[in-house]
Amino acid sequence: MNMKAQNDTSICMNQLSFEACYYYGKLLKIYDVFPESKSASALDFRIGLSTHGKKYWHQQYNYPDVKLTFSYSGYGNRSVLGNSLSIYPSIGSNKALGHATFVNYNLGLGLAFFNKPFNEFTNPTNNVIGSSIVAVAAARVVIEKRLSRKVLVNLGGSFRHYSDGHIQVPNVGANLIYLTLGLKYTPVYSTNYCELEELKINRKLSSKLELGFGAHEIEGTVYPHGGPLYPVYSGLFSVVKRINYKHQYSAGLNYSYYTDYFDFIKAQQVFYDKQKQRSSKVILFLGHEWMFNHLSIETKLGVNLYYPFRKKLIEMEILENRFMDNYLSGQLGFNYYYFNSFSSKKINPYVGFSLRTIGGKADFIQCNLGVKI
Secondary structure, eight states, X not given: OEEEOTTOOTTOOOEEEEEEEEEEEEEOOOSSSOOOOOEEEEEEEEEEEEOOSSSHHHHHTTSOEEEEEEEEEEXXXXXXXXXXXXXXXXXXXXXXXXXXXXXXXXXXXXXXXXXXXXXXXXXXXXXXXXXXXXXXXXXXXXXXXXXXXXXXXXXXXXXXXXXXXXXXXXXXXXXXXXXXXXXXXXXXXXXXXXXXXXXXXXXXOEEEEEEEEEEEOSSOSSSSOSOOOEEEEEEEEEEEEEOSSSEEEEEEEEEEEEHHHHHHHHHHTSOSSOTTGGGEEEEEEEEXXXXXXXXXXXXXXXXXXEOHHHHHHHHTTSSXXXXXXXXXXXXXXXEEESSOTTOOOSOEEEEEEEEEEETTEEEEEXXXXXXXX
């Protein structure tokens, strides 16, 4: 690797690449009643950009690859599960294993379109995917070998998950594991990387205030289906600690108000007083953010401090008494900050998009608007 002098980015060109990959694998059966499926396959076309240090975060992440993937997938049962088209951005990195050999890993999140989702009349046995447009999360690890200055071949494994975030029921979701084989072409070959002068970051405690809006169908993984979408409103306060350029941690409280809980309580007279209050949930959580300049990937894991609706429905034997569902909630998503993550600005607004979960199952998809102070 050739290094250029600090702060001189004149020859540190980002490197464009084009890649085609074939995937062969299996759709995992994760529910008792599940459609039959033979081998699954996918064909990907990927446009990539290998960063060479023009921005400071490139250096901190060992000059990562940023890619955009277009994927056509089959699930081993065309009549029920159909096919899908996906598009998702991803980020990853390379680690040298020896001369011209690397291990490459990347994570991606995007959208997929299914041509055979559940339909009560025309496709009633597809309990895997309930809506035409769903979210896709992808992870891939491959060994990459340079055949020439411009051509590389790779072999490895991949995992993908498809879900609509409980917006429509049924939503068992699709989990797939693959073996992958790919060929990559880089029109311009460069080994020049920049090392920029170290930036200072603010490691003092800060706080976050956030409002969220989401929607889902009423409780259930596969039933009832065809119901209306109910809004879910949330608010969050957290204390945040930045520990280095890549990571910041948080702890706080999240309040959510479920309109479907309120409608059910009113209709069934589950509670006779404080009906709106008892349609709410309060979570104590710990969080982590993986920082990439303006963008961050955020995860949260929390304990349900207040969840009277679920407790009451268990007493009424409407819901099963499951520890994970009773006490644990989670969140996975990303945020985009107006100022970059190295900024010394005292107020930094952001927008976000995330999946909220109950006991590891999708609860609802949420849009966030917040400010870091």
